[in-house]
Amino acid sequence: MSDYILELQDVVKTFGGVTALNGVHFQLKKGEIHALMGENGAGKSTFIKVITGVHRPNSGRMLLEGKEVTFKSTDESARMGIAAIYQHVTAFPDLSVTENIFMGQEIKNGLGIYKWGEMQKKARELIEPLSRDIDVTKAMSTLSVAQQQLVEIAKALSRNARILIMDEPTASLSKNECEQLYQITEHLRDEGVSIIFITHKFEDMYRLASRVTVFRDAKYIGNWDVDKISNKDLINAMVGRELTAMYPEKTAKIGDVIMEINNISKEGYFKNISFEVRKGEILALTGLVGAGRTEVCQSIFGIMPPDTGSIRFEGREVEIKSPIDALKLGIGLLPEDRQTQGLINELPIYQNVSSADMSKFIKGGVIDTKEEQRSAIELCQKIQLKASDISAPPSSLSGGNQQKVVFAKLLNCRLKVLILDEPTKGIDVGAKYSIYEIMNELAASGYAIIMVSSEMPEVLGMADRIVVLRTGRKAGEFDPHEATQEQILNASLQVKSEGGAKE
Amino acid sequence: MAENQGNVRDLTADEGFKLGSFLKSWEMVLVYILIVVNITLMAVRPDLYFTSGTLQSIIQSGMDVSPLVLGMVLVLMLGDIDVSCASVMIFASMCTGLSMDQGIPMIPSVIIGLLGGVFCGFINGLLVAYVGMPAVIVTIASSMLFRGIVEIILNVNSLKNFPAFYVNISWDNLGGVFPLSLLIFLIMGAFFVYLLQKSRFGRKLYIIGNNATCGQYSGIDVKKTKLIVFMIMGLMSGIASIFFVGRMGGSVSSSMGTGYEMNAIATCVLGGVSTNGGKGKVYGPIIATLIMAFLTYTLGLMNIDANIRKIVTGIVLIIAILISNFRDASDARKKSLAAASVRTQEAK
Numbered sequence: 077m078s079d080y081i082l083e084l085q086d087v088v089k090t091f092g093g094v095t096a097l098n099g100v101h102f103q104l105k106k107g108e109i110h111a112l113m114g115e116n117g118a119g120k121s122t123f124i125k126v127i128t129g130v131h132r133p134n135s136g137r138m139l140l141e142g143k144e145v146t147f148k149s150t151d152e153s154a155r156m157g158i159a160a161i162y163q164h165v166t167a168f169p170d171l172s173v174t175e176n177i178f179m180g181q182e183i184k185n186g187l188g189i190y191k192w193g194e195m196q197k198k199a200r201e202l203i204e205p206l207s208r209d210i211d212v213t214k215a216m217s218t219l220s221v222a223q224q225q226l227v228e229i230a231k232a233l234s235r236n237a238r239i240l241i242m243d244e245p246t247a248s249l250s251k252n253e254c255e256q257l258y259q260i261t262e263h264l265r266d267e268g269v270s271i272i273f274i275t276h277k278f279e280d281m282y283r284l285a286s287r288v289t290v291f292r293d294a295k296y297i298g299n300w301d302v303d304k305i306s307n308k309d310l311i312n313a314m315v316g317r318e319l320t321a322m323y324p325e326k327t328a329k330i331g332d333v334i335m336e337i338n339n340i341s342k343e344g345y346f347k348n349i350s351f352e353v354r355k356g357e358i359l360a361l362t363g364l365v366g367a368g369r370t371e372v373c374q375s376i377f378g379i380m381p382p383d384t385g386s387i388r389f390e391g392r393e394v395e396i397k398s399p400i401d402a403l404k405l406g407i408g409l410l411p412e413d414r415q416t417q418g419l420i421n422e423l424p425i426y427q428n429v430s431s432a433d434m435s436k437f438i439k440g441g442v443i444d445t446k447e448e449q450r451s452a453i454e455l456c457q458k459i460q461l462k463a464s465d466i467s468a469p470p471s472s473l474s475g476g477n478q479q480k481v482v483f484a485k486l487l488n489c490r491l492k493v494l495i496l497d498e499p500t501k502g503i504d505v506g507a508k509y510s511i512y513e514i515m516n517e518l519a520a521s522g523y524a525i526i527m528v529s530s531e532m533p534e535v536l537g538m539a540d541r542i543v544v545l546r547t548g549r550k551a552g553e554f555d556p557h558e559a560t561q562e563q564i565l566n567a568s569l570q571v572k573s574e575g576g577a578k579e
Numbered sequence: 580m581a582e583n584q585g586n587v588r589d590l591t592a593d594e595g596f597k598l599g600s601f602l603k604s605w606e607m608v609l610v611y612i613l614i615v616v617n618i619t620l621m622a623v624r625p626d627l628y629f630t631s632g633t634l635q636s637i638i639q640s641g642m643d644v645s646p647l648v649l650g651m652v653l654v655l656m657l658g659d660i661d662v663s664c665a666s667v668m669i670f671a672s673m674c675t676g677l678s679m680d681q682g683i684p685m686i687p688s689v690i691i692g693l694l695g696g697v698f699c700g701f702i703n704g705l706l707v708a709y710v711g712m713p714a715v716i717v718t719i720a721s722s723m724l725f726r727g728i729v730e731i732i733l734n735v736n737s738l739k740n741f742p743a744f745y746v747n748i749s750w751d752n753l754g755g756v757f758p759l760s761l762l763i764f765l766i767m768g769a770f771f772v773y774l775l776q777k778s779r780f781g782r783k784l785y786i787i788g789n790n791a792t793c794g795q796y797s798g799i800d801v802k803k804t805k806l807i808v809f810m811i812m813g814l815m816s817g818i819a820s821i822f823f824v825g826r827m828g829g830s831v832s833s834s835m836g837t838g839y840e841m842n843a844i845a846t847c848v849l850g851g852v853s854t855n856g857g858k859g860k861v862y863g864p865i866i867a868t869l870i871m872a873f874l875t876y877t878l879g880l881m882n883i884d885a886n887i888r889k890i891v892t893g894i895v896l897i898i899a900i901l902i903s904n905f906r907d908a909s910d911a912r913k914k915s916l917a918a919a920s921v922r923t924q925e926a927k
Contacts, residue, residue, distance in 0.1 A: 379795070403798040417796045422789040422857055431786055432797040434779050442777045453590045465591055485797070 081106045081270050082239055087136030089122055096122040098294045109271045111285035115314055118291040120274050124241050128160050129153040159232035160241040169217035174199040176216050177231045202230040206260055222253035241272045246280050247366055258283055276364050290314055315532055315561045323537035324512050328519035331355035335493050340385030345371040346548035358525045360539035363568045368548040369528045370412055373495045377409040378402045406492035410482050410499055418482040421471040426452035428470055428481055433489040455484040459514050476507025483514055497528045532561050544568050605851040609866040620877045635758050641872020642760035643822040647843035648864050649771045650815030653808045655847050656784045658856025659714035663722035665839035667816035670725045671696040672824050672831040676738030685742045693817035699725055700813020708805035730833040737832035741824050749825030772861045788857030846871050849899050
């Protein structure tokens with residue numbers, strides 16, 4: 077018999093041409109808390125989905141208590157005692173706690189009628205040890221995020237889960253709630269449940285885990301006993317990439333300050349963020365997912381204007397209440413989600429390109445389609461869009477070319493500042509290079525660029541200056557020529573202790 | 580897939596006129612349907628069909644709903660719906676009728692009626708765009724509200740004091756040949772073609788109807804645009820009141836015009852406008868308005884019972900929508916195949 081309750085060997089998972097897991101190993105001992113760490117996009121989420129049967133691996137073996145298993149659905153994995161609790165709770169918000177816990181496994185009498193009384197009693201028995209403040213008859217949406225997670229845990233326990241996967245459970249919890257969760261997690265471990273704890277926070281790992289496995293770039297890097305690895309080595313394991321010549325030569329000359337952000341705050345998202353950006357400069361805004369980067373960009377662009385603070389543009393104090401104001405000033409945003417925010421897949425490419433500023437194509441109250449198409453062709457050639465027909469919809473293009481359409485849309489407006497939110501997200505390596513080239517050319521022609529990115533090499537390779545955000549605050553500003561990946565990751569993570577010993 | 584290498588292909592704008600695809604377009608299909616209905620009528624009642632005045636009567640019978648159809652095209656384009664337009668139409672009629680009763684001159688009375696319609700549209704638009712309520716709920720509620728107001732004010736009485744030109748619009752033929760109502764409809768239709776298909780405002784509607792979030796990110800004031808569309812719908816309901824009251828011989832009572840909103844929506848859908856928003860043109864609903872007129876009238880001439888007529892109309896609509904859905908699905912399949920072949924070429 078194996079020592080491990082769950083073991084994965086050489087698991088490979090690809091989506092189309094993208095490899096999400098590349099020969100990954102993982103071993104979970106019975107009754108341990110095992111931390112799984114890695115940067116955004118390292119493959120952690122895909123990994124959970126493979127274990128729970130959402131995705132089926134292309135190759136590799138999964139052993140449950142030494143026996144090989146394959147799951148075709150989440151139901152099968154649940155029956156085998158595997159449960160996952162996601163960062164964003166996937167419950168039914170309008171149903172009661174009891175209904176959520178017994179969803180799919182309702183207790184019925186002989187006639188098939190639900191026995192609510194019994195279910196409520198059982199739900200109370202399950203919830204009581206976890207928290208005394210949860211009323212099982214209340215709707216899920218009336219609970220806090222922490223309480224909802226506890227309900228999910230109760231649901232997992234009701235199915236006799238032996239393996240519990242927790243995906244960044246502490247990401248949106250306060251300090252006290254974290255401590256409660258730690259205690260519950262430890263209690264479950266003592267009961268014999270084996271736990272995979274996915275986290276970004278070193279604090280979580282030191283407090284809970286006995287072992288840690290690190291993924292990077294869809295690959296397995298290694299696993300260590302938590303008390304035997306230093307902080308520095310762990311960060312190295314997480315980022316340790318070589319910066320090769322993946323980034324084009326910089327030609328831009330940095331000019332005067334064009335926009336100053338002074339102490340802007342938005343309740344619940346970020347607080348007292350200040351920075352400035354200059355003409356010809358690429359400023360990187362980095363930090364972990366959820367650190368408030370996208371929200372800061374959306375505030376500057378007027379999607380959700382800041383509560384307090386001020387923005388100076390070209391030396392004048394300005395008020396940006398909507399994207400209309402932002403575009404009028406000359407601030408453009410390349411949104412993070414190009415499918416829902418950047419493109420209209422039902423309209424032809426040229427209409428997408430012109431959509432943010434049609435004024436120059438209006439002649440006598442009518443849109444001059446010929447002129448609109450001519451201008452779109454010119455812009456698309458400038459950014460080397462690979463397409464044959466601009467009357468085709470953007471959905472006919474690859475991810476990289478779709479992103480270029482959004483770039484062309486920005487270039488169609490008279491802009492001075494470009495905010496690029498994850499410009500290379502979901503784009504394969506080859507196409508990334510051409511996006512970088514476009515960024516450099518734009519900077520060289522005088523645009524000020526704010527680039528949000530989670531990818532450390534991209535940040536170091538492209539930026540002239542780096543601003544790091546952490547949980548909605550500015551955690552530091554770095555010069556990429558002097559800063560190391562470790563320093564930046566240190567700033568974005570909540571690293572408390574330096575030596576790596578347990579607190 | 581090294582996209583930084585290799586030459587950029589020559590970009591073209593492949594939107595030229597192609598006879599093949601034109602003949603297969605939905606608008607042309609509607610023309611064929613219209614012809615078939617005409618031939619049927621010719622075959623069944625040749626005596627009537629070739630009697631002077633019959634065609635004019637048929638067309639006139641379908642024109643009172645036509646302003647509602649045009650307004651509805653814009654509302655549906657947003658992905659919204661307005662089921663209150665028939666009530667608004669009666670409300671606007673009442674505004675004009677009461678003004679005339681008060682001795683207000685004709686032109687101001689007509690304008691008061693139109694403004695009454697715009698006001699109703701404003702209320703709808705405010706609730707949909709700025710309060711964020713679903714359009715179907717808002718307009719069901721406001722439909723009851725507006726008609727309720729009319730019922731309270733008019734009770735069982737009918738208003739009979741309307742401008743004389745109302746009846747002329749609905750019943751006169753230019754030179755004894757061309758229905759005046761059709762001429763006005765075509766002029767309005769031409770304006771709506773411009774508004775939706777040629778102007779910046781129309782482009783905004785296509786953008787919002789397909790992806791409102793992207794519209795917001797592209798600097799479009801989505802809320803304001805929606806409000807304006809509902810106000811235009813209100814105005815068109817006001818104009819419909821002129822056609823309608825004229826059609827009724829210059830009188831109106833509170834219980835009239837029920838079901839007109841459904842006719843308008845059905846006509847738009849038959850004309851190829853998607854209720855999900857962002858799809859369709861104005862030509863289709865214009866032809867569809869004529870189809871509905873001919874269909875209803877032909878069935879009437881064939882001595883088919885009024886209730887059976889409704890059933891037949893319903894079935895025809897369902898079939899038309901099925902055909903249109905089927906065409907969309909096969910279009911989508913062709914497109915995704917084409918896209919896949921483009922991607923493989925890129926990969927090479």
